[in-house]
Amino acid sequence: MDYPSKVLAKAVDEISGLPGIGKKSALRLALHLLRQPASQGVALGTAIQNLVIDIKYCKDCHNFSDNDICEICADDKRNAEVLCVVEDVRDVMAIENTSKFKGKYLVLGGKISPMEGVGPAQLHIDSIEKKLETGEVKELIFALSATMEGDTTAYYIYKKFKQFNVQFSSIARGISVGDELEYADEISLGRSIVNRLPYNEKL
Amino acid sequence: MDYPSKVLAKAVDEISGLPGIGKKSALRLALHLLRQPASQGVALGTAIQNLVIDIKYCKDCHNFSDNDICEICADDKRNAEVLCVVEDVRDVMAIENTSKFKGKYLVLGGKISPMEGVGPAQLHIDSIEKKLETGEVKELIFALSATMEGDTTAYYIYKKFKQFNVQFSSIARGISVGDELEYADEISLGRSIVNRLPYNEKL
Numbered sequence: 001m002d003y004p005s006k007v008l009a010k011a012v013d014e015i016s017g018l019p020g021i022g023k024k025s026a027l028r029l030a031l032h033l034l035r036q037p038a039s040q041g042v043a044l045g046t047a048i049q050n051l052v053i054d055i056k057y058c059k060d061c062h063n064f065s066d067n068d069i070c071e072i073c074a075d076d077k078r079n080a081e082v083l084c085v086v087e088d089v090r091d092v093m094a095i096e097n098t099s100k101f102k103g104k105y106l107v108l109g110g111k112i113s114p115m116e117g118v119g120p121a122q123l124h125i126d127s128i129e130k131k132l133e134t135g136e137v138k139e140l141i142f143a144l145s146a147t148m149e150g151d152t153t154a155y156y157i158y159k160k161f162k163q164f165n166v167q168f169s170s171i172a173r174g175i176s177v178g179d180e181l182e183y184a185d186e187i188s189l190g191r192s193i194v195n196r197l198p199y200n201e202k203l
Numbered sequence: 204m205d206y207p208s209k210v211l212a213k214a215v216d217e218i219s220g221l222p223g224i225g226k227k228s229a230l231r232l233a234l235h236l237l238r239q240p241a242s243q244g245v246a247l248g249t250a251i252q253n254l255v256i257d258i259k260y261c262k263d264c265h266n267f268s269d270n271d272i273c274e275i276c277a278d279d280k281r282n283a284e285v286l287c288v289v290e291d292v293r294d295v296m297a298i299e300n301t302s303k304f305k306g307k308y309l310v311l312g313g314k315i316s317p318m319e320g321v322g323p324a325q326l327h328i329d330s331i332e333k334k335l336e337t338g339e340v341k342e343l344i345f346a347l348s349a350t351m352e353g354d355t356t357a358y359y360i361y362k363k364f365k366q367f368n369v370q371f372s373s374i375a376r377g378i379s380v381g382d383e384l385e386y387a388d389e390i391s392l393g394r395s396i397v398n399r400l401p402y403n404e405k406l
Contacts, residue, residue: 017243
């Protein structure tokens with residue numbers, strides 16, 4: 001498509017580089033920005049630039065952070081004996097949103113996936129080792145995707161570190177709250193029967 | 204949701220200000236940018252800022268332009284006797300893509316829509332008047348949405364300028380190429396029968 005203006009063409013080109021946004025959506029977004037006060041577009045552009053330039057990663061857990069050590073790692077009230085291993089920063093946010101976990105995290109930065117060319121060396125598995133070597137961690141929780149890649153990653157980490165005196169656990173898998181049994185997939189339903197829990201009023 | 208970093212929170216906030224992009228999609232886009240080289244985010248931010256700061260509008264037709272007068276208006280080979288009235292810059296691009304129109308355009312900047320608080324005064328209707336007053340325009344084509352707002356806008360412009368010695372026309376409405384009759388809506392099908400055309404091999 002020919003654009004009537006070079007700055008528009010350039011903006012559409014850059015915006016459509018984002019995942020899930022094609023040329024038509026990018027044009028729609030660009031035209032939206034042009035209908036708003038210019039300050040909104042300037043603020044958006046600045047925020048994106050600041051994001052990619054100023055973002056820091058916590059040296060301890062590889063979560064995003066404004067400082068060298070993130071707020072969670074720096075928080076003495078959180079239980080350093082429990083380490084929750086997640087793939088991604090989004091998982092930290094999702095678990096934090098539940099307010100059910102008061103331990104610390106370790107962000108792997110992905111999962112082992114030969115299909116996508118991601119091996120253990122690309123993940124922050126050495127940081128787990130560093131944490132385990134301090135002897136402070138008593139339990140390591142795998143909070144990884146319920147996929148083959150997630151399972152492979154958990155198994156790899158378990159094999160590598162099972163000699164440490166640490167209890168390994170995995171987040172429960174079963175029927176989600178609100179799910180109807182007849183529509184649940186067989187594997188989840190099967191697992192939820194095998195790993196049934198003692199009935200508890202507060203469950 | 205709590206974000207682990209202020210620059211991330213700010214970027215998500217700004218990105219989710221775009222239409223059709225919620226907080227979760229904005230976070231996904233921000234995390235995508237963080238996985239790419241920082242130069243991509245910087246280029247995107249710059250392109251957006253340049254767009255909103257440097258964009259110009261053609262003084263003649265209100266299309267976007269890099270100069271005071273857009274390429275179409277400045278093109279002597281195009282027929283200034285035929286003026287195509289459209290709502291939006293996107294419509295100019297859509298019609299240009301067909302390569303079937305060699306006249307000039309006038310971008311209204313919207314359509315009359317009392318629901319959205321858009322009246323004739325907000326549209327570039329005075330620019331149509333200016334063009335008609337030169338006496339150069341022989342035909343005025345309405346290429347507006349086939350909606351009530353589009354029809355209202357066309358009617359308003361027709362009423363206002365019918366004293367000018369100009370032929371008014373509207374783009375044809377009917378069955379789109381590839382449409383099955385049984386699935387076409389009644390109004391389009393009805394109009395296409397009423398406004399039937401002489402059969403033509405080249406149709």
